[in-house]
Amino acid sequence: MRLWTGGYTARSNGNATGIGILTAGAADEILAGGQLRFRGNAVAAEASPSWLSAHPTLDVVYAALEDAGTVRAYRRTGDATFEPFGGPVEAGEAVCHLAVAPDGGSLVASCWGDGHVVRMSLDAAGRPSAPVLGVAAADPYGPDAAPAEFSGALDLSGSVDPHRGGDLTSGVDLSRGVDLADAARALRAATGDEYRDLVPDYDVESAAPEPADVVEDAVPRASRAHQAVFLPDGLVATTDMGWDLVRFWRPAESGLRAVQQVVLPRGSGPRHMVWHPSGHLYVVTELSREVFALAPDVTGRWRIVTGTSLGAGMLDDDAAAEIAASRDGEFLYAGVRGSNTIATVRVRGAGDALAPVALVDAAVDWPRHHVVVRDTLLVAGQRSDQVASLTLDLRTGVPGRVRHRVETPTPTCLLVAKQA
Template sequence: MRFWVGAYAPATGSAEGIGVLQAGDVDSAWASGPLGMVGTAVAAPGSPSWVAAHPVHDILYAALESDGTVQAYRRTGEARLGPIGSAVPVGDAVCHIAVSPDASFLIASCWGDGRVVRIDLDASGRPSSTPVVAPAATDPFGSTSNGDEIATGATVSGAAVPDLAAAARALREAAGEEFSHLVPAYDAVPETDAETEEARAGVRVSRAHEAIFLPGGVVATTDMGYDLVRFWRPGGGGLRLRQEVALPRGSGPRHGLWHPSGHLYVVTELSREVFVLAPDAAGSWRVISGVPLLGTLEDDTAAELCASRDGSVLYAGVRGSDTVGVLAVRGAGEALQLTALAEAGTHWPRHHVVVDDTLLVAGQLAHEIVSLPLDPRTGVPGRVRHRTPSPSPTRLLPMR
C-alpha cells in the first residue's frame, strides 16, 4: 500500500516536496509490512505540510505552508505528480485543506492569520484563482491578558517537570561535538501557539487549523487561537456562519473528526483533551462531554485525532512526551473513556493514520515514519514493528 507524504521543506524542515511511502506490498490493502520511501513525487519548496485528494480525479491539493498558497497537482505516473496551473494565494501559514464531498470546492485553513478560505473547483478539479475569505472570528473571551506569569517549566500533579529544551542544550554541550548528535532535539521543536510572541505577551490571535465536512452540508472549522469550533453552510460562493461553540479558554481546538454516531470529536492542542460535540433537535451544536489525556505533560501538545476502522476507538497523538492516547467510544458515541497512553515509537508524532491492524505515525522531528501493530481486542498500539527514514513528515494520505 502506498501513501502521499506531506512534509516541511528546508527552512522549516528537510523534505524536497511531497513524498511517497510504501507500506508492505504495493497492491495490498494492508500496511503491516516493511516501510520504505519510494521517493519524491514532486518538488515543492513551499513546504507541502498538508495534502488532500480529489474524490474522483487523480488530483492532489497541497497546502504550501511557508508560501501561504494552495497548489493543485495531477498524477502523471505511478508515483509522480505535476502542477496544475499556478498556486492560489490564501493566507499566512496555510496548514490544512479539506475537499467537499461533491468536489465542488475546497476549504483552506490558515494558522498564521486565522483565515478560512473557500476555493471553488471546476468539473476537472482545477481550482479557481479567486478564493473567497470567510468572515473572521471574534475572540469570545476577549483579547486582554489575565496577568498570569508564564513559567518555563510545567507542573503535573504537583511535581516539577524540567524544561526539556534547556536540558537538551546542556546535555549537548556537555557531550561535545563527537556525541552531541545522540541527544534528542528537544530544543528544536517547532513553535506552537502557546510559545508565540503574542501568547507570551498575553495577546490572543485567531488561528484557523482544520475544516471538517459534516452530513447535511454543514462545515465545522477549528480556531485554536480563539478556542472556537465554528459551523458554516456554503452559500453565495462563500461560507455563511451558522453557529460558534466556545471551548474552554486556552484549550486550543486543533483537529477533529465526525463519527457515524452523529457526534463531532475535537482534540485540543494546548489542554490535551478530546471534546464531544452534538447537535440538538433544532440542529444547534453544543459540547456534551470531554475527557483529558491523563498522563501527558503540561508542555505537551496534541496533534492528530483519528479513529479505528469500526469507529470504536480513537487515537490522539501527543508531541513532547511522544505518546498516543487511546480512547474507547462509549454509549451511543456521546462519551469517551481513556483506556491507555501508549508510546508513539517516534519523536514528535505530527500525524497518524489507522490502516486495519496498523497505526502509521509520522515522526516529524525524528525524520521517520513508523508502524505499530494494534491489539485486536483493546486497540492499544504495541511496539514499533517497522520504521523508515522520511524527511520532516507531517501528513500521511493513502493513495487510491
C-alpha cells in the first residue's frame, strides 16, 4: 500500500521537506501489514503541509500549508510524483485541516490560529479558489455570553451507566441547555440510592462564591477551529477546540450558513470527529480526553447523546489527537499524546453507548495521526520522526504488537493513496 505523508518542515521546527511517500509492503497492495519504507518526497513543499486531503475523483491532493496559512492543490504526474496545481489560496492563521466535499465541488479549511472556517470552491479540474469566511464563533462560556436558559431534558436511554464511569451528566443536551438542579434530581431518581453519591449536587443550594474563589483560565480562551466533516445529509460539522463547540453549517452559494452549534463541557477542547454508520458523530476532546456521541433528534436538532473517558491510566497533561473507527464500526481509536498511547473505545447499542476498552502503547512519540487499514493501525509519531504499524485484533479490537517501524520526517498526517 502507498500512502502520502504530511509533516512539519524547518519553518515549523520540523524535518519534513514536502509531501512524503510511504509504502507498506508492495505499493499496489490493499493491506498495510507489510514492511514500511519511506521513499522520499512526492513533491517539495516548504511551508509545512501538515494535513492532506484527496479529491474524490481526480488525482489531486490538497495540502494545508500550516506555516503559510494557505491551501494548495497538487496534481499527480506519476505513480509517486506530484506538481503544484494553481497558486496558494489564503485560508487563515495556522490552517490545520482540510475536508473535501463528496461531490468534489468545494473544500472546507479549518484554522487553529485564528478560528477561521473557510469554504473554497473547486473547479472541474480540482483547483481551489474563491475563499469565503464562515461567521465567527462566539465563546459560549465567555463574559458576554447570554445566560443559559435551561430548558432541555436528559436522555436516559443508555447514556447513564454507573458501572463504566465517565460523566453522569453526559446525556445532557448542552446545545439547548438544561436546568442542572432538575438534571441532578432526574439522575438521582434514575440511578437509585446505590449511586446517588455519584451524582453532582447541583440541586443543593449553596452560597454564591466570593470573587476570590473564581478560577481564571490558565490559558486565555480563543477560537481554535480544528476539523470539518461532511455529513451524509449535506451538513458540514466543524470543531472549535478553544471554545468547546461543534458547529453545524449548510453549504450555500455565499459559502457556509451556520445552522446550529452544540456546546461541550468547558475546557474539554473538541478536536477531531468521525462519522459512524449508525448516524452518530463521535467527537474526541483534546483537553479532557473523552469521546462524545452527537446525534440529531426527531426535529433534526443535534445534541449530545452520551460520552465517556478514553480510559484510566492517562497523564494529567495528556492531549488527545486523532479519532478513527474500525472497518466494522464496532471500535473507535484515539491517539493520546504525552503518555503516547492509543485508546480503544467500543461502540455499543445503536451507536448511542460507548465504553473504554484498553489503553496501549502507540509505539511512537507524540501520536499525532493514525489510520485504520483492516487489521493494521498505522500511527504517525510527530516527535519521534517515525511511522509504526500495529496489529489489530479483529475480535477484541485492541491494537497489539508492532509489525514494522520506519523513520519518517516529522509526520503529522497519513493519507492512503489512490491506486494509479
